[in-house]
Amino acid sequence: xxxxxxxxxxxxxxxxxxxxxxxxxxxxxxxxxxxxxxxxxxxxxxxxxxxxxxxxxxxxxxxxxxxxxxxxxxxxxxxxxxxxxxxxxxxxxxxxxxxxxxxxxxxxxxxxxxxxxxxxxxxxxxxxxxxxxxxxxxxxxxxxxxxxxxxxxxxxxxxxxxxxxxxxxxxxxxxxxxxxxxxxxxxxxxxxxxxxxxxxxxxxxxxxxxxxxxxxxxxxxxxxxxxxxxxxxxxxxxxxxxxxxxxxxxxxxxxxxxxxxxxxxxxxxxxxxxxxxxxxxxxxxxxxxxxxxxxxxxxxxxxxxxxxxxxxxxxxxxxxxxxxxxxxxxxxxxxxxxxxxxxxxxxxxxxxxxxxxxxxxxxxxxxxxxxxxxxxxxxxxxxxxxxxxxxxxxxxxxxxxxxxxxxxxxxxxxxxxxxxxxxxxxxxxxxxxxxxxxxxxxxxxxxxxxxxxxxxxxxxxxxxxxxxxxxxxxxxxxxxxxxxxxxxxxxxxxxxxxxxxxxxxxxxxxxxxxxxxxxxxxxxxxxxxxxxxxxxxxxxxxxxxxxxxxxxxxxxxxxxxxxxxxxxxxxxxxxxxxxxxxxxxx
Amino acid sequence: xxxxxxxxxxxxxxxxxxxxxxxxxxxxxxxxxxxxxxxxxxxxxxxxxxxxxxxxxxxxxxxxxxxxxxxxxxxxxxxxxxxxxxxxxxxxxxxxxxxxxxxxxxxxxxxxxxxxxxxxxxxxxxxxxxxxxxxxxxxxxxxxxxxxxxxxxxxxxxxxxxxxxxxxxx
Numbered sequence: 001x002x003x004x005x006x007x008x009x010x011x012x013x014x015x016x017x018x019x020x021x022x023x024x025x026x027x028x029x030x031x032x033x034x035x036x037x038x039x040x041x042x043x044x045x046x047x048x049x050x051x052x053x054x055x056x057x058x059x060x061x062x063x064x065x066x067x068x069x070x071x072x073x074x075x076x077x078x079x080x081x082x083x084x085x086x087x088x089x090x091x092x093x094x095x096x097x098x099x100x101x102x103x104x105x106x107x108x109x110x111x112x113x114x115x116x117x118x119x120x121x122x123x124x125x126x127x128x129x130x131x132x133x134x135x136x137x138x139x140x141x142x143x144x145x146x147x148x149x150x151x152x153x154x155x156x157x158x159x160x161x162x163x164x165x166x167x168x169x170x171x172x173x174x175x176x177x178x179x180x181x182x183x184x185x186x187x188x189x190x191x192x193x194x195x196x197x198x199x200x201x202x203x204x205x206x207x208x209x210x211x212x213x214x215x216x217x218x219x220x221x222x223x224x225x226x227x228x229x230x231x232x233x234x235x236x237x238x239x240x241x242x243x244x245x246x247x248x249x250x251x252x253x254x255x256x257x258x259x260x261x262x263x264x265x266x267x268x269x270x271x272x273x274x275x276x277x278x279x280x281x282x283x284x285x286x287x288x289x290x291x292x293x294x295x296x297x298x299x300x301x302x303x304x305x306x307x308x309x310x311x312x313x314x315x316x317x318x319x320x321x322x323x324x325x326x327x328x329x330x331x332x333x334x335x336x337x338x339x340x341x342x343x344x345x346x347x348x349x350x351x352x353x354x355x356x357x358x359x360x361x362x363x364x365x366x367x368x369x370x371x372x373x374x375x376x377x378x379x380x381x382x383x384x385x386x387x388x389x390x391x392x393x394x395x396x397x398x399x400x401x402x403x404x405x406x407x408x409x410x411x412x413x414x415x416x417x418x419x420x421x422x423x424x425x426x427x428x429x430x431x432x433x434x435x436x437x438x439x440x441x442x443x444x445x446x447x448x449x450x451x452x453x454x455x456x457x458x459x460x461x462x463x464x465x466x467x468x469x470x471x472x473x474x475x476x477x478x479x480x481x482x483x484x485x486x487x488x489x490x491x492x493x494x495x496x497x498x499x500x501x502x503x504x505x506x507x508x509x510x511x512x513x514x515x516x517x518x519x520x521x522x523x524x525x526x527x528x529x530x531x532x533x534x535x536x537x538x539x540x541x542x543x544x545x546x547x548x549x550x551x552x553x554x555x556x557x558x559x560x561x562x563x564x565x566x567x568x569x570x571x572x573x574x575x576x577x578x579x580x581x582x583x584x585x586x
Numbered sequence: 587x588x589x590x591x592x593x594x595x596x597x598x599x600x601x602x603x604x605x606x607x608x609x610x611x612x613x614x615x616x617x618x619x620x621x622x623x624x625x626x627x628x629x630x631x632x633x634x635x636x637x638x639x640x641x642x643x644x645x646x647x648x649x650x651x652x653x654x655x656x657x658x659x660x661x662x663x664x665x666x667x668x669x670x671x672x673x674x675x676x677x678x679x680x681x682x683x684x685x686x687x688x689x690x691x692x693x694x695x696x697x698x699x700x701x702x703x704x705x706x707x708x709x710x711x712x713x714x715x716x717x718x719x720x721x722x723x724x725x726x727x728x729x730x731x732x733x734x735x736x737x738x739x740x741x742x743x744x745x746x747x748x749x750x751x752x753x754x755x756x
Contacts, residue, residue, distance in 0.1 A: 065703035170664035213639030
């Protein structure tokens with residue numbers, strides 16, 4: 001190698017070293033510059049993206065495992081603005097298949113892609129069938145024999161369909177008042193969906209999704225939301241809703257509620273109300289449920305119950321020892337208390353009556369006398385122990401407590417003791433009164449009503465135990481009162497009775513308070529009863545609101561009770577008393 | 587220093603220029619081959635990792651898709667067995683709702699009707715699906731020795747299975 005060649009090679013080497021050194025210096029300069037943090041952040045931003053993964057919402061079943069609320073796949077339809085070649089074609093396709101507004105879609109698709117905006121959402125919650133139609137159009141473009149729609153579209157390039165889950169209710173309106181619904185932002189409203197929203201929705205996780213395949217990691221194994229098994233029975237619920245709709249229609253009523261409880265456990269076996277909505281079209285509920293009508297009147301609407309409340313007054317007096325079934329009262333047709341005069345429902349005088357007769361003829365005068373014997377302190381103590389004026393603690397969203405005025409309250413007067421004794425001047429929800437009466441059916445023990453029987457999560461089924469709300473009366477009182485109420489129905493030959501089964505119960509007819517006093521032309525008719533008397537399996541509460549066929553509970557609500565019980569004993573497999581006695585050897 | 591190196595290279599070229607050239611070429615070739623092998627291995631491993639990463643992504647999409655299809659099928663099944671559909675089918679098949687007078691009750695001793703559906707075992711009932719392996723399958727030699735020292739009789743029993751009873755032995 002000549003000396004000249006050596007220097008030539010050396011020059012090239014020095015040039016490379018110089019360039020390398022400049023690069024290294026520049027790297028250091030960038031690292032130490034004030035913008036370095038921005039560059040680092042940009043690098044991180046372009047290396048992946050954050051994605052929030054939502055677990056599937058837990059499903060809801062009835063007690064037999066029938067699905068009442070599940071999830072189905074729907075699609076978000078969006079557009080990659082950089083990929084669009086035929087905006088008019090996309091707008092036309094979405095107008096034709098999804099019914100979207102042509103100009104609105106065209107405006108979205110014609111947006112210019114920017115550094116921060118390359119994707120635009122056109123619509124969401126599109127059913128799978130519609131997306132399949134769009135995909136089919138996209139695939140058939142340019143193919144021989146393409147339909148008219150496809151012939152007007154050049155390309156659907158840029159359309160992106162992103163699947164996700166949406167709440168779905170396979171039984172539509174069945175038990176709508178119990179279930180509630182889930183809005184499009186995933187929030188539960190009303191009923192079980194609201195009360196158990198956190199459990200059902202699970203815990204969403206936001207995770208970093210690297211674009212570098214070398215850094216890809218498995219998605220966290222997120223358990224879906226907790227599945228719930230309800231206490232309601234689908235067959236019973238359907239039956240109650242059918243009977244209620246017929247009863248409301250036949251009696252020209254404004255609305256109604258039917259409630260069935262298991263008095264031994266507090267399980268709600270069915271809870272029907274009117275009106276109900278189709279949960280798959282929950283957005284229409286404001287058209288159906290207007291004004292002050294709550295979503296679930298069975299626990300969210302208080303009303304003056306009327307004579308069904310007499311069960312509680314009699315229970316208190318029997319338990320406190322103020323009366324026995326044989327105690328007699330001479331009904332003169334009126335009773336003065338706190339400066340007011342109380343009359344019977346027919347303004348008649350019924351003469352000497354024992355306590356069963358007082359219940360049988362639903363004598364306001366007699367019950368007022370009983371309450372006066374009991375005294376305000378004991379009367380209101382007992383009513384409080386029955387849970388009147390307090391929520392039951394049922395696991396449904398939106399429960400109200402009703403109102404029980406107590407001595408010492410500004411608006412309580414001595415006459416209230418009399419009116420309260422027969423269910424006037426006190427407001428309760430149907431569920432509250434059903435729970436209170438269930439104490440009489442269940443040997444004095446009052447169970448907390450509940451709607452969720454089990455929770456299924458992580459491969460385990462949790463079944464919380466039943467809770468005792470309280471024991472307002474003794475077992476002996478409960479037994480005695482049950483016999484009295486059964487006898488009163490039988491003596492009266494009530495239309496609530498069902499052949500073969502001994503039932504206990506009481507009718508209720510309540511005038512409706514207005515701003516100008518009580519309006520006797522419209523009433524709330526009720527019936528609460530239970531059976532079989534020897535081994536109660538159900539408590540049924542009927543409330544028919546403002547019937548026009550008759551104003552009396554004995555003529556409106558009692559036959560509905562019979563209809564319900566007639567079908568209930570079949571669905572629950574309860575044999576007639578004589579068959580049961582023969583089978584069990586009693 | 588540069589001068590000495592220059593003289594050495596010039597002297598080598600003068601006496602046997604090809605030997606030094608071959609030597610240098612050999613060294614360079616060795617370095618190049620070494621770098622190429624390392625780069626090749628690196629590329630191979632990186633490519634395989636990238637492929638696996640893509641497969642993981644793809645399988646994640648399959649899992650999500652399967653879960654969604656599963657949800658859809660559950661809804662479809664529930665719709666097909668909904669009360670309205672089933673009662674319509676029953677009516678079409680000629681079934682009618684029964685009345686109390688048509689029911690015959692039969693006593694079945696010991697029969698307990700089910701109270702509600704059970705989707706999973708209760709939390710108290712822990713069922714392990716893991717196979718129960720003898721310790722010899724996963725313990726180290728030292729652990730085996732330690733166990734042998736601690737409980738020699740147990741080890742001997744494991745090694746020598748129980749002798750079958752011979753004829754005449756009772």
